[in-house]
Amino acid sequence: MTELWQQILSGLGSGFIYASLALAICLVFQGTGAVNFAQGVMATASAYVAWTLVTRGMPFWLAFVLALVASFIVGALIERVFIRPVEGSSPLVMLTVTVALLIGLQAVVALIWGDDPQQLESPFGGGSVEVLGARLTAQQLGAAAVVLVTLLLAGAFFRFTTLGLRMRAAAQNPASARLLSIDVGRMLALGWGLAATVGAVAGVIFAPTLGVSPAMMDSSLLLALAAATLGGFESRVGAVVGGLVLGVAANLASRYVPGIGSDLQLVVPFAVIFLVLLLRPQGLFGRASSVRA
Amino acid sequence: MTLLEMRGVRASYDGVQALHGMDLGVAEGEMVALLGANGAGKTTTLRAISGTVAVEGAVVLDGRDITGWPAHRVARLAVGHVPEGRGTFVDLTVEENLTLGVLARGSRMRGQVKEDLAAVHDLFPILREFSGRQAGALSGGQQQMLAIARAILGRPRLLLVDEPSLGLAPMVTTEILRSLRVLQAEWQLAVLLAEQNARRALAVVDRAYVLESGRVVAAGSAAELRENTAVQDAYLGAEQTGRPA
Numbered sequence: 001m002t003e004l005w006q007q008i009l010s011g012l013g014s015g016f017i018y019a020s021l022a023l024a025i026c027l028v029f030q031g032t033g034a035v036n037f038a039q040g041v042m043a044t045a046s047a048y049v050a051w052t053l054v055t056r057g058m059p060f061w062l063a064f065v066l067a068l069v070a071s072f073i074v075g076a077l078i079e080r081v082f083i084r085p086v087e088g089s090s091p092l093v094m095l096t097v098t099v100a101l102l103i104g105l106q107a108v109v110a111l112i113w114g115d116d117p118q119q120l121e122s123p124f125g126g127g128s129v130e131v132l133g134a135r136l137t138a139q140q141l142g143a144a145a146v147v148l149v150t151l152l153l154a155g156a157f158f159r160f161t162t163l164g165l166r167m168r169a170a171a172q173n174p175a176s177a178r179l180l181s182i183d184v185g186r187m188l189a190l191g192w193g194l195a196a197t198v199g200a201v202a203g204v205i206f207a208p209t210l211g212v213s214p215a216m217m218d219s220s221l222l223l224a225l226a227a228a229t230l231g232g233f234e235s236r237v238g239a240v241v242g243g244l245v246l247g248v249a250a251n252l253a254s255r256y257v258p259g260i261g262s263d264l265q266l267v268v269p270f271a272v273i274f275l276v277l278l279l280r281p282q283g284l285f286g287r288a289s290s291v292r293a
Numbered sequence: 294m295t296l297l298e299m300r301g302v303r304a305s306y307d308g309v310q311a312l313h314g315m316d317l318g319v320a321e322g323e324m325v326a327l328l329g330a331n332g333a334g335k336t337t338t339l340r341a342i343s344g345t346v347a348v349e350g351a352v353v354l355d356g357r358d359i360t361g362w363p364a365h366r367v368a369r370l371a372v373g374h375v376p377e378g379r380g381t382f383v384d385l386t387v388e389e390n391l392t393l394g395v396l397a398r399g400s401r402m403r404g405q406v407k408e409d410l411a412a413v414h415d416l417f418p419i420l421r422e423f424s425g426r427q428a429g430a431l432s433g434g435q436q437q438m439l440a441i442a443r444a445i446l447g448r449p450r451l452l453l454v455d456e457p458s459l460g461l462a463p464m465v466t467t468e469i470l471r472s473l474r475v476l477q478a479e480w481q482l483a484v485l486l487a488e489q490n491a492r493r494a495l496a497v498v499d500r501a502y503v504l505e506s507g508r509v510v511a512a513g514s515a516a517e518l519r520e521n522t523a524v525q526d527a528y529l530g531a532e533q534t535g536r537p538a
């Protein structure tokens with residue numbers, strides 16, 4: 001029983017990585033209709049920025065904040081430069097662009113920082129805490145808390161601020177939004193910037209666990225795509241819930257299903273994507289009408 | 294005082310020309326109709342003004358040449374547009390839809406928001422009652438009221454309204470056209486109303502232009518056009534109720 005509880009909690013811990021990447025993917029999709037396959041490598045670049053600053057002697061939290069700011073700017077710039085010219089194009093064009101971004105950014109990351117994995121020390125120390133009978137490291141707990149706060153802030157931003165409302169309006173009905181003097185292009189760039197920032201939070205705060213390397217986010221991206229599929233690409237809440245569910249599911253599967261070791265964990269997102277597309281293509285939280293072609 | 298003037302405006306979609314040199318004017322505080330059959334160019338004319346279709350020629354608002362301006366900048370000059378299809382933000386609540394209208398006024402008349410919201414709610418009580426509902430759940434007529442309310446809350450000086458009667462029952466159409474007339478008088482608006490249903494439109498507007506194939510073919514006061522036999526034969530022959538939804 002305690003063992004199961006332990007597995008659930010640590011699955012939930014990694015679930016926060018998938019939840020934030022899934023939220024980022026969902027923000028981009030809602031705005032520009034692109035499934036951003038580069039969302040993972042963008043978070044990787046953020047982790048490298050933080051790592052570079054920390055190795056130069058900067059305190060972790062300052063490096064964290066600077067990495068977020070840089071990620072926001074780069075995310076918005078990517079929208080301006082690479083997405084704007086193909087705005088409103090077919091899903092196939094969008095797919096090609098974000099896959100090209102993925103390959104391009106991976107090359108840039110390897111070029112700047114090399115292929116050797118690096119270590120970033122945990123800002124939460126090496127201790128561990130007992131939570132309702134299960135033992136969690138301070139890093140696990142702290143990282144989850146930081147991501148949770150980020151997700152809540154993002155939710156509050158969209159729900160309660162007028163800028164959040166304008167961004168939702170621009171994503172949902174751009175033609176009508178323009179008639180209400182909303183600069184839709186600016187809102188989309190903002191959306192990409194925010195998405196990059198949310199992804200960066202996960203990338204930097206989980207870097208001590210994942211290790212800093214060009215491939216650090218690869219499997220998380222797959223799980224995040226599965227999470228967004230599960231929750232529905234149109235639903236921010238759905239993406240987050242999907243991420244947490246997948247974290248737990250992947251962890252339990254690797255522990256209890258014979259034949260699925262941690263190497264085969266990725267069978268889980270594959271199975272989820274397949275089943276959801278088969279049974280409920282709009283996702284658990286999506287509406288049938290909003291499935292994009 | 295002329296508020297809007299279009300001179301020789303041409304517009305095309307993918308190389309196919311839809312407007313062939315439109316000339317028209319709207320004075321401040323005046324209510325004008327654009328009449329014409331389906332495909333005559335009414336929607337494109339409104340879109341040429343609000344900047345949602347590429348144009349050549351001259352679109353002049355309040356003495357300023359706004360030809361080629363992007364839509365969100367035209368909207369900031371106090372031009373409201375109730376688009377064809379109503380432009381509802383279906384996943385947002387009725388209240389959020391109206392808030393977007395208020396935000397569109399920018400820093401102009403900020404102190405006036407409470408009174409304006411109350412006035413809009415008095416004109417369309419259903420919007421108060423359904424305030425927390427998803428806008429997509431409203432009926433066609435209610436969404437049309439929402440679209441007008443949203444545009445009007447931006448405090449436009451010029452309101453463009455595209456076929457509000459489309460797909461609505463005659464009773465609802467009458468109610469909506471009447472409320473446009475009320476708004477025009479009470480909010481000091483100029484209204485440019487595109488309408489296929491000429492008889493109903495001529496009952497509420499001051500003047501009208503009749504379009505055919507992207508050109509003005511007749512113009513005059515509402516009374517003149519009601520008497521004009523050519524217009525009568527073409528557009529007033531039978532009671533038109535608009536296309537079905």
Ligand SMILES: Nc1ncnc2c1ncn2[C@@H]1O[C@H](COP(=O)(O)OP(=O)(O)O)[C@@H](O)[C@H]1O
Nearest residue numbers: 306309311329330331332333334335336337338
């Ligand atoms: N999005 C579009 N793409 C191509 N042609 C269009 C489009 N919208 C309108 N048209 C054409 O432009 C002409 C004018 O249309 P429109 O302005 O919609 O007329 P109305 O509003 O009077 O029915 C028509 O011939 C129509 O077929």
Ligand SMILES: [Mg+2]
Nearest residue numbers: 335336377456
């Ligand atoms: Mg039309």
